[in-house]
Amino acid sequence: MDNLLRENSSLRQLARANSRLLKQGAQKEEVNVASLSEIMKLKQQEELQSQEIAALKKRAKEAEQISLAARMASNARARLEEEILKEKREFEDQITLLREECVKASSDKEEGERICEKLKGDISTMAKEKTEVEARCEELAKELSKSSREHIRLEEKVVKLKATLQLAAATAPDGGGGTSASSASAPENQHGSSRLSAAEAQFTPQQMAIQIRNLKHKLACPVCKDREKKCILKRCNHMFCRQCVDENIK
Incomplete structure (x- = not known):
């Protein structure tokens, strides 16, 4: 009986211990669930905070980029304002230069008008002088044609004088040849002596040489002063030798 009582009491104690343990386990589970929920909440809060x-x-970072962009924009604006001011000053300088050039151009225009008026007067004077020069050129052309005819006449005269001199030299008496000449050549010698006497009646030998030298000087080319004039230029009627014309006129 005592054993049963002891067993019952021990069973009651075990039951009470089991109930306490069960309560403690339930409490621990509740604590674990609460701690897990807290941990989950903390993790969620940590994720939200992150x-x-x-x-x-x-x-x-966006604010830094915006501030950097704002600083760059302000710097660009400052540079742009400086460039605008610089261009404005340049434009003002150009406008000043253009105004000065306009004033100078107006003064040049007035000076040009005065020069034009003067040139018109000079042109009218030159036109009058041109008519006078043309008239003088016509007179000179007439005189030149006259001188060309005179030149031709002088050439003919020189040819005649040369023939006369050659004839005089051919018919001049030698030292003893005059007395020993044949009767067949006597009429020819008499004819030549008559021509020589006629030439000597007009010119002495010195005068004839001077006349021939003057005529040769008139017949000489004015460029080379050596060859005779043989070419006449149609534009101006001047006379030169053929070689000088070929060398100087292309």
């Missing part, structure tokens, strides 16, 4: 931190970092 997302917020990333968003804040992104916003901070």
